[in-house]
Amino acid sequence: MTIQVDDAGWGDPVGGVFLGVFRVDTNEYVVKEIEVVHFQEPNFDNKTFLARGLELVLEAFNCLGVTLDEPIQVCRGVVLDGVREGLNAKGYEVIPTKIEGQLQELVEANFVESLRQMGIRDIPRVSGKERFFRQLEWIQDDLEHRERYAKTGWKNWPTKLRNWRPKWRRKHRASLKPPIIIKLGGSVISDKTQRSTPRIETIQQLISEIVAIESHPVVVIHGGGSFGHFLAKDYQLRKGGRSQEKKIGVTKTASEMTRLGHLIHGAFLKTGRPAVPIRSSSIIVAIDGRISHMDLQALREFLRQRFIPILSGDVVADTVRGFTIVSGDQIAMYLARLLHSKQVVFATDVDGLYSADPKEHPDAKRIDLITPDTLDLIFNEIAVGASSEAADVTEGMRGKLDEIFKGLPDDCEVLITDIRQPGTLEKIIHGRPVPATHLRQHS
Ligand code: IP8
Secondary structure: OOEEEEEEOOOOOEOOEEEEEEEOOOOEEEEEEEOHHHHOOOOOOOOHHHHHHHHHHHHHHHHHOOOOOOOEEEEOOHHHHHHHHHHHHOOOOEEEEOOOOHHHHHHHHHHHHHHHHHOOOOOOOOOOHHHHHHHHHHHHOOHHHHHHHEOOOOOHHHHOHHHOOOHHHHHHHHOOOOOEEEEEOHHHHEOOOOOOOEOHHHHHHHHHHHHOOOOOOEEEEEOOHHHHHHHHHHOOHHHOOOOHHHHHHHHHHHHHHHHHHHHHHHHHHHHOOOEEEOOHHHHEEEEOOEEEEEOOHHHHHHHHOOOEEEEEOEEEEEOOOEEEEEOHHHHHHHHHHHOOOOEEEEEOOOOOOEOOOOOOOOOOOEOOEEOHHHHHHHHOOOEOOOOOOOOOOOOHHHHHHHHHHHHOOOOOEEEEEOOOOOOHHHHHHOOOOOOOEEEOOOO
16 A cells, blocks of 8 residues: 655744655555754754654654555655655655645645644645745744744744844834833722722823823723722732632622723723723733733734723733732833833822822922832832722732832833823923922932
């Protein structure tokens, strides 16, 4: 009976190369993969894929019980040079052939399915230009994490393919400025002393100020306020857990955060400025309470199209705790780093941090600048006006300052201020002075 051997993926920049072995008369089929590491340096230069290919084909022969009297038709591709030579040496009758038909389709389909499983969508079944560039595009979307799946041993990988961008993308990427990130404090947008009580007018006022910014892309993140923190505290969600009761707590909190998000989104809708909610729990995974992964693809695309993405502190999946609460502050600083933002604004109901509650102590002094060097000193002195953190599971102002400094890039400034005053945000963006507390890594 005739045996055929064919490959798929040799000309594709992502993944290994699939080898299919097929007994024509019985339709028996075995597929193997020469792993992508054989197409990366130093292996690729040493052509380790030749020996690996032979090894895998012999494994497949073993599965199928191929005997020396069966003629072996082997595709003529370079990747199978080692297979043809090795089988010859072992006494098989090798016939170099152009393989078409059933086997070719099977092995191509297996290869394409493996690309799909990596997460490459809309990948054409037939090899060619479109399939090739779709893979490069996928790598470019997250070069840092996806390059390891590429055939980086190819000579033109470092010189050409690694830096490839479709023309339309180059244009759009160039026009994307780092966004300004605005965190709306939970105690501004809700009454934190009463469960699920929004401050509708304040929300509208804040959003109207935000949409007035036309010159910069903006990302908005809101806190949980009395929609998130009461429930998160009732069920101790930050610690995570596995019990059914806790999971119900997650469900209730997520539902309340949806309600709050809907109110914020509704305020954008009234202004006529395109804004899109992006659910933090759908794009974030945490490890032991800290964000370990954030999928920014959708957010970036929306920013490019001049939408304002709206995120929030949220209850998210945690690979250690099961789930946890990540604060809007943590998200804001994480985004600032990834999106190279130069300014992050924490919108509160007072124009900065004061030495005492300015509503009760008119002589209280605003702290204009905090750096890591002055942080300890200031920690014991600050009060934050009306921003009562009674039910705050993400640790109120102390937690906020720690969180900010943990993630603050050197070239980024954080301002804690009240942006309801018309024009304040505009001034901040243009570097003009506003009453605020500034946080920087260096004075
Ligand atoms: O108000 C916490 O976010 P934060 C979110 O920014 C929840 O700390 C669900 C409590």
